[in-house]
Amino acid sequence: MLQNVVLGTGWLLAPRYPSRASTSEPAPVLEELQTQGPASGSGSIRITLKPTKVTRGCQNPAARVRARHPERVTPFRRPHAPHRARHPSQPSALTHQALSHSHGTPGSPELSPLSGSCFVPECPPDMPSSFLLHTLTAWIPSHFGAEKPGIWARWVTRGDRGDGTDNSVVSGAEIELFVNRLDSVESVLPYEYTAFDFCQASEGKRPSENLGQVLFGERIEPSPYKFMFNKEETCKLVCTKTYHTEKAEDKQKLEFLKKSMLLNYQHHWIVDNMPVTWCYDVEDGQRFCNPGFPIGCYITDKGHAKDACVINSEFHERDTFYIFNHVDIKIHYHVVETGSMGARLVAAKLEPKSFKHTHIDKPDCTGPPMDISNKASGEIQIAYTYSISFKEDKDIRWASRWDYILESMPHTHIQWFSIMNSLVIVLFLSGMVAMIMLRTLHKDIARYNQMDSTEDAQEEFGWKLVHGDIFRPPRKGMLLSVFLGSGTQILIMTFVTLFFACLGFLSPANRGALMTCAVVLWVLLGTPAGYVAARFYKSFGGEKWKTNVLLTSFLCPGIVFADFFIMNLILWGEGSSAAIPFGTLVAILALWFCISVPLTFIGAYFGFKKNAIEHPVRTNQIPRQIPEQSFYTKPLPGIVMGGILPFGCIFIQLFFILNSIWSHQMYYMFGFLFLVFIILVITCSEATILLCYFHLCAEDYHWQWRSFLTSGFTAVYFLIYAIHYFFSKLQITGTASTILYFGYTMIMVLIFFLFTGTIGFFACFWFVTKIYSVVKVD
Numbered sequence: 001m002l003q004n005v006v007l008g009t010g011w012l013l014a015p016r017y018p019s020r021a022s023t024s025e026p027a028p029v030l031e032e033l034q035t036q037g038p039a040s041g042s043g044s045i046r047i048t049l050k051p052t053k054v055t056r057g058c059q060n061p062a063a064r065v066r067a068r069h070p071e072r073v074t075p076f077r078r079p080h081a082p083h084r085a086r087h088p089s090q091p092s093a094l095t096h097q098a099l100s101h102s103h104g105t106p107g108s109p110e111l112s113p114l115s116g117s118c119f120v121p122e123c124p125p126d127m128p129s130s131f132l133l134h135t136l137t138a139w140i141p142s143h144f145g146a147e148k149p150g151i152w153a154r155w156v157t158r159g160d161r162g163d164g165t166d167n168s169v170v171s172g173a174e175i176e177l178f179v180n181r182l183d184s185v186e187s188v189l190p191y192e193y194t195a196f197d198f199c200q201a202s203e204g205k206r207p208s209e210n211l212g213q214v215l216f217g218e219r220i221e222p223s224p225y226k227f228m229f230n231k232e233e234t235c236k237l238v239c240t241k242t243y244h245t246e247k248a249e250d251k252q253k254l255e256f257l258k259k260s261m262l263l264n265y266q267h268h269w270i271v272d273n274m275p276v277t278w279c280y281d282v283e284d285g286q287r288f289c290n291p292g293f294p295i296g297c298y299i300t301d302k303g304h305a306k307d308a309c310v311i312n313s314e315f316h317e318r319d320t321f322y323i324f325n326h327v328d329i330k331i332h333y334h335v336v337e338t339g340s341m342g343a344r345l346v347a348a349k350l351e352p353k354s355f356k357h358t359h360i361d362k363p364d365c366t367g368p369p370m371d372i373s374n375k376a377s378g379e380i381q382i383a384y385t386y387s388i389s390f391k392e393d394k395d396i397r398w399a400s401r402w403d404y405i406l407e408s409m410p411h412t413h414i415q416w417f418s419i420m421n422s423l424v425i426v427l428f429l430s431g432m433v434a435m436i437m438l439r440t441l442h443k444d445i446a447r448y449n450q451m452d453s454t455e456d457a458q459e460e461f462g463w464k465l466v467h468g469d470i471f472r473p474p475r476k477g478m479l480l481s482v483f484l485g486s487g488t489q490i491l492i493m494t495f496v497t498l499f500f501a502c503l504g505f506l507s508p509a510n511r512g513a514l515m516t517c518a519v520v521l522w523v524l525l526g527t528p529a530g531y532v533a534a535r536f537y538k539s540f541g542g543e544k545w546k547t548n549v550l551l552t553s554f555l556c557p558g559i560v561f562a563d564f565f566i567m568n569l570i571l572w573g574e575g576s577s578a579a580i581p582f583g584t585l586v587a588i589l590a591l592w593f594c595i596s597v598p599l600t601f602i603g604a605y606f607g608f609k610k611n612a613i614e615h616p617v618r619t620n621q622i623p624r625q626i627p628e629q630s631f632y633t634k635p636l637p638g639i640v641m642g643g644i645l646p647f648g649c650i651f652i653q654l655f656f657i658l659n660s661i662w663s664h665q666m667y668y669m670f671g672f673l674f675l676v677f678i679i680l681v682i683t684c685s686e687a688t689i690l691l692c693y694f695h696l697c698a699e700d701y702h703w704q705w706r707s708f709l710t711s712g713f714t715a716v717y718f719l720i721y722a723i724h725y726f727f728s729k730l731q732i733t734g735t736a737s738t739i740l741y742f743g744y745t746m747i748m749v750l751i752f753f754l755f756t757g758t759i760g761f762f763a764c765f766w767f768v769t770k771i772y773s774v775v776k777v778d
Contacts, residue, residue, distance in 0.1 A: 173228065173229045174226065174227075174228055174229075175227055175228065175229055175271065175272075175331070175345075176222070176226075176271075177223045177225045177226075177227075177269055177270070177271050177276070178207070178220050178221065178222060178223060178269065178270040178271075179193040179220070179221050179222075179223045179267070179268070179269055179270070180193070180218055180219065180220050180221075180268035180269070180270060181193065181217055181218055181219045181268065181577045181578075182195075182196065182260070182265045182266060182267060182268065182295070183265065183266060183268070183292075183664055184260075184263045184264050184265045184266065185264065185662070185663050185664065185730070185731060185732075186263045186264055186731045186732060186733055187263050187265075187732060187733065187734060187737050188578075188662070188732060188736075188737040188740040188741055189571070189574050189576040189578065189734075189736065189737060189740070190217045190576055190577050190578050191260075191265070191575070191576060191577050192219045192221070192577040193219070193221055193223075193267075194221065195256075195575065195577070196256065196257065196260065196295075197241055197253040197254075197256075197257060198241075198384070199224040199238045199239035199241075199384050200224060200239075201221070201222040201223055201224045202224065203222075204222030205222070206219075206220070206221050206222065207220050207221075207222075209511075209512065210511075210512045210513070210516050211512065211515070211516045211519060211520075211584070211587075212511070212512025212513060212514060212515030212516035212517075212519070213511055213512030213515075214512070214580060214581070214584050215512070215515050215519070215580065215584075216512060216515060216578070217576065217577050217578030217579075218511060218512060218577075219577045220270065220511075223269065224238050224239065225238060225329075225386055227329075227388045229331075229390070230390050231388075232387075232388060232389050232390060233386070233387060233388045234365070234387050235326070235363050235364055235365035235385050235386075235387055236385060236386055236387070236388075237360075237361075237362075237363055237383060237384075237385050238384040238385060238386060239383075239384055240360055240381060240382070240383045240384070241381070241382045241384070242379060242380070242381050242382075243379070243380045243381075243382075244378075244379055245376065245377045245378060245379075245380070246377075254372075254380065257295070257296075257323070258298075258321050258372070258374070260295050261294070261295050261296035261297060261298055261321050261322075261323065262298050262306075262321075263733070264294055264297070264306075264307045264308075265294070265295050266290075266292035266293060266294050266295070266664075267292055267293050267294070267295065268291065268292045269348075269350075271331070271345065271348040272345045272348070273509060273511075274345070274347065274348055274401060274402075275291035275292070275348075275405070276291075276329070276348040276349065276350050277289040277290060277291050277347075277348070277349050277350075277404075277405060278290045278292070278293040278349070278350055278351065278352065279349055279404075280311070289349075289404055289405045291405060291666060292664070293308075293324065293327075293350065293352045294307060294308045294324065294352065295323065295324065296308075296321055296322050296323035296324050296354070297309035297315065297321070297322055298320070298321050298322075299315060299316065299317060299318055299319065299320050299321075299322070300318070300319065301318050301319040301374075302318070303316070303318050308324075308352075309322060312354070312369065314368065314369050315354075315369060315371075317371055317373070319373065319374045319375070320371045320372065320373050320374065321371065321372040321373075321374065322354050322369050322370065322371050322372075323354060323370050323372060323382060324352035324353060324354050325354060325355065325370050325382055325383060325384050325385065326352070326353045326354065326355050326365055326384070326385045326386065326387075327350045327351065327352055327353070327386045327387075328350060328351045328353065328386075328387045328389075329348065329349070329350045329386060329387065329388045329389070330348075330349050330350070330388075330389050330390070330391060331345060331347075331348055331388070331389070331390045331391070332345070332346050332347040332348070332349070332390075332391050332392075332393050333345050333346060333390065333391075333392055333393070334346045334392070334393055334394065334396065334397065334398060335392055335394070343392075344398040346393065346396055346397075346398055346401040347401060347404065353365075354369035354370045354371075355367055355368075355369065355370060355385070356368050356369060356370045356371070357370075357383045357385070360381060360383045363383055363385050365385060365387070370382060402507075402508065402509065402668075405666065406666070406668055417652070418652035418653055418672070418676070419672065419675060419676070419679075421648070421649070421652070422648075422649040422650075422676060422679045422683075423679070425645055425648055425649055425679075425683060426649070426679055426682055426683055426686075429645060429682075429683060429686035429687060429690065430682075430686060432686070432690055433686045433689055433690060436689075436690065436693055441693070441771060444462060444463070444464070445771070445774055445775055448464050448775050449775065462697055463693070463696035463697050463699075463771070464775055465624075465699055466624060466696060466699055466700075466701040467617045467772055467775065468617070468618065468619060468620035468624065469619065469620060469623055469624045469701040470617065470619075470696075470701050470703070470768060470772060471615040471617065471619050471768075472619050472623060472701065473539075473540040473541045473542075474540065474702065474704035474705055475705070476705070477536075477537065477540035477541070477542055477704075478537060478540075478542060478544070478547065478548060478551065479551075480536070480540075480704060480705060480708065480761075481532075481533045481534075481536040481537035481540060481542070481548060481552075482533055482548065482551045482552050482555055482556070483556070483708065483754055483757060483758070484532055484533060484536055484708075484758055484761060485528075485529040485530060485531075485532045485533025485534075485552040485600075486529055486533075486552065486555070486556040486557075486754050487754040487755055487757055487758025487759075487761075488528050488529055488532045488758055489522060489525045489526070489528060489529035490522070490751055490754055490755045490758075491755055491758055491759065492521075492525050492528060493518060493521040493522045493525055494677065494755060495677070496517075496521055497514065497517050497518050497521060498670060498673060498674045498677055499674065500517060501514065501670035501673070501674070502670050502671055502674045505517075506670070507668065508666050508667075508668055519588075519591070522596070523591045523592070523595050523596045523599075524595070524596075524599070525599075526553070526595070526596040526597065526598070526599030526600035526602075526603065527599045527600070527602055527603035528603060529552055529600055529603060530549060530552055530553075530599070530600035530601060530602065530603025530604035530605075530607060531603035531604065531606055531607040532603075532607070533548060533549070533552040533604065533607070534548060534549065534552075534603070534604040534605075534606075534607025534608045535607045535610065535612075535613060536613075538607070538608055538610075538612045538613075539612045539613040539615075545604070545608050548604070549600060549601055549604040552600055552604065553596070553597045553600045553601070554597075556750070556754060557592060557596070559750060560747050560750065560751070561588075561589075561592070563743055563746060563747050564747065565585075566743065567739075567740055567743040567744060568580050568585070570736055570739060570740060570743075571740070573736075574736050615769070615772075616769060616772045616773035617772050624699075624701070626699060626700050626701070626702075627698075627699055629698055629700060630698070632694075633694060633695055633698040633700065635700075635702075635706050635709075638691045638694075638695065638706065638710060639706065639709045639710050639713050640713060641691070642687050642688060642691050642710030642711060642713055642760075643710070643711065643712075643713030643714040643715075643716060643717050643756075644717070645683055645687050646680055646683045646684045646687060646711060646714040646756060647714045647717040647718065647721075649676065649679050649680055649683050650676055650680055650714075651717075651721060653672065653673060653676045654718065654721060655725070656669065657673075658722065658725050658729075661744075662725075662730055662732075662741070663729075663730070680756075680759075681759055684711035684714070684756050684759040684760050684763065685711075685759060685760070685762075685763030686763075687710065687711065687760075688707050688710050688711050688759075688760035688761075688763050688764050689763055689764060689767045691706075691710055692706075692707055692710075692764045692767060692768070693767075696768075703764055703768060704761065704764075707760045707761050707763070707764035707765070708757040708758070708760055708761045709757065709760075710760050711756045711757055711759055711760025711763075712753045712754075712756050712757030712760065714752070714756045715749050715750075715752040715753035715756060715757075716749075718748070718749055718752050719745065719746075719749045722745045722748075722749070726738075726741060726742075
């Protein structure tokens, strides 16, 4: 059951299902699809695809994206690739033929780019409903089926009213409904739609997924639910499933269905690349729109209604499952009257219901709910039906059609609190660093230089004492340089990915785009990794350059891949749709070995070819003895304290990221996330510099590993929080799901450790180089 996920201050984050008394209709939310017909007559259909130029309003948190008059473009589907399965975001066959007929030549498609402006950090992030053309996926090999959302026009035809005006929307165009994997908040294991004994599509090819979708376990397939635009249906039969409990195969299918209802597995349907949502009322008059709906629900043997069983008072039989075998679908559309007439689909909503149909051949959707007793025997028949209706809405435009889903997630005020919390920490640290740099450090440098100029015989003191040892090569310099190379790779990848996400390229409409972008960027950023690792290893006095470049190429990526492969074996064993196919694993290895590794070698070649980094002071031959340290200046307490402040900047944002991964909530606040990323970089840098200065004043010159571990220790707090999140917020059950949760969490912790540690090292390296370059040393 969806629970209220509450932080310590008691904010409502994940709404419950509605109460039994809740019967209000879903609020309509909309979007537009435009068609354009011939000037006269209705003998042919001409459809103009119009991408949307995006501007973002920042005047208030409810500011919405406004669509401008776009230019016409030709379809992006290539006619010479008939073997490729069509993705839900591509034009249907009807549209493609119409376009070809309209333009005369179906040959060379031209795709005009969409333009848009990234919202500034102070602009609320709950406005990603207008999505830019996903040009980034043009880099992805066609093997992964890159999609280009933002250009959608299908399922709508026009006719002649008979009075000379050609502006009516008529029925006749088929609307395709696709089904995605089914998942649960109580299990990490998603399953394909075909793994369940539901009605199956008789024909239709499975759309191709991009790399990100495959890695996230998305499996989009055609559905058996077929309907025409503006043609309403009532209680139409899709199929009937019959189970004989004495047959082992039927019993196994029925038990799997019961288990999925017990774990609250959810359907995820797609219409026009939009999730089909189930909207219901929650506490305080709020309305929550869930991009999925449950298979069914269960009443325990003690009469407790689990999950969605609370919505209907007729669900009361003990130790009984109730399956939602009927859906009322409502398609909202927007009629456009600018230039030529057309219509666009702006929302698809449904309400799941349960009926035990009296006449299965001619269902009427009345009567008691479809119950399956846990101890039922004999023959059980389940008839799956649906009703479809259409509603015109003139208020909400196509560019804003995602808003009603995102607005139902009451997170914006919490995000602003998170930002303010982070900014307070940054201001505190900035004040401390400024005090050190402008006052203490400035006085130290002035005093040291004055002593040198007056040839004062006084003994040196403070951080200047260790100038002859400050750049002494650290122990395990090979490992540190490898970590720095991999951390640089992750740092640049994260920055570029979040920047593109901020611009709107990686919005929820572009399924799998975020992961695809991250993987491709990581592969292409092998050169900076090799270069940084080689430069620092050479400055540490290392000579085993072959070992260095091999470790940079294989150590950290190898650990991640090994963990990922073990998790994949578990998913294979469980038959989950999240299991990566063998072909995709081979493709990932090919990207790693054939692109990333050679690029790393190229970067290492240029890194070793350059001269070693010149330091402002010489290193003494004999190491200086480090005096006895107090408890606070010892390495371990400083490292443990150093990770607290950076973690304090991100823990609220971390909660939403974990929700999107494990609780299947949509994550769209990339503007906030990008701002938090910048704050995290500043906080890690300032905290490390602060502690580095204190240790240098205590005459401890071993700063290299300590600076890396100080900010890298934030990852340990990340791990602790992930463990707390597992036990307090999630309802995951089962050994396999638990192992998968912690297995994937360890991958995230390692990546975060390298990312934050690299920031701390570079900040401390810059600080040390700067202060010793302005001091006169004999």
